[in-house]
Amino acid sequence: MMGPVLAACLLIILSTAWISQANGATYKKDGGVCTCNDQTKNVDCSSKGLTAIPSNIPVETTELRLNFNSLSKLSPTAFHGLQTLTYLSLSYNDLKTLPPGVFDHLVTLETLGLSNNQLKYLPPKIFDSLAKLTWLDLQFNQLERLPNGVFDELTQLGTLYLYTPAERVPEGALDRLQNIKDLQLTNNPWDCTCNDILYMAKWLKKKQDEGLGGVDTAGCEEGGKAVLEITEEEAAEDCVYPNTTTAIPTTIITTLASSNDDDIPELPVPQENFQKFLGYQEPDHLPTQPQCLMSISGYLGLMMFFVLISAAILYVIHFLKKA
Known part of the structure; x- marks a missing residue:
């Protein structure tokens, strides 16, 4: 026997x-798969129908694509282990807000895509750790107000896309953008009747004289006149706006503070190395249907x-x- x-x-x-x-x-979870490139250390999780960010993404990842998914919220620690990340795309999702501190560990990040979401508020200091950021895309969100000092630490920023419902820019918000080379402000309903628009008008005029392109893309909501052409006589009204220092309602702050990370699902991913993580596959050949790689x-x-x-x-x- x-x-x-x-x-x-x-x-x-x-x-x-x-x-x-x-x-x-x-690796297969949440109805789809990610792909990775062992040579470039890139992870592509775009267009996979994800509702949560995979956890334990390899710490050596340099580029992470999460665009074209169904992400509606993020854990405050979602990216805390990715300290070598230089590129992050979260565009074309359903994000309504960003938790404070979510980008705090991304000290090497150079490119951040947040376009085509449902962002209504930005936490104060949300970008303060991104000192190396050179490209920021916030277009096509629902940001009606920007927090004071939101761009203060982005001294290396060269490209800024800001097509949102914002009607004004806080005093001094653009002063630290010393290296800006591409600025797009099209389709914003800038309120040119209030005298606080004069800050932005003077800043745009100064940048135009310095040769910055795109400054004339900012037009007034009424009349279609370029913001940089507004005079003190035209913007004489002393308007009162809600406090934009926090830019987040108290109810949202309370919810964020009391929420448990366990409420946000995490998708486990093997941590050994890139080839064991997902199996080697060039990002140019992404599967059209969910499948195991x-x-x-x-x-x-x-x-x-x-x-x-x-x-x-x-x-x-x-x-x-x-x-």
């Missing part, structure tokens, strides 16, 4: 080895598994017939 026992043990060992290899080479070694292991299991079964049958 030792023959069948040995055969059964062989089957168990082979099954365990193959399953371990397959699990290390594939497996490395070539995974497929070879599967074929070898079936060959060996067939041989083991034949051995057991032969042994039983002799018995």
Whole structure:
């Protein structure tokens, strides 16, 4: 009876080895898969229908694409382990706000895409840790107000897209943008009847004299006149706006402070390395339908598994017939 026992043990060992290899080479969760490039350290999770950010993304990731998903909220610690990240795209999701501190550990980030979301508020100091940021896209959100000092630490910013319902820019909000080269303010309903628009008008005029392009894309809500052409006589009204220091209603702050991270689902991802994380696949060949990605070694292991299991079964049958 030792023959069948040995055969059964062989089957168990082979099954365990193959399953371990397959699990290390594939990842499938929340209805879709991500792809990664071991050479460039890029992870692409775009267009996967994700409702939560995969946890344990490899710490050596430099570029992370999460655009075209269904993300409606983020954990405050969602990106805290990705200190080498230089590129992050969260565009084309359903984000309504950003938790304070969510970008605090991204000290090497250079590109941040937040366009085409439902952002209504920005927490104060939300971008303060992004001292190396050179490109920021906030267009097509619902930001009616910007917090005071929101861009103060973005001294390296070269490109800013700000097409939102914002009617004004807080006094001094643009002063620290010393390296700005591309500024797009089209379609904002700038209120040119209030005298606080004069700050932005003077800043735009100064930047135009310095050769900055795009300054004339800011037009007044009424009349279509360029903001930089507004005079003190035209903007004589002393308007009163809600406090924009926090730019977040008290109810939202309370909710964020009392919420538990457990309320935000996390999707586990193997941490060993990039090839074990998702299996190697060039980002240019993304699957059109949700599927498991497996490395070539995974497929070879599967074929070898079936060959060996067939041989083991034949051995057991032969042994039983002799018995």
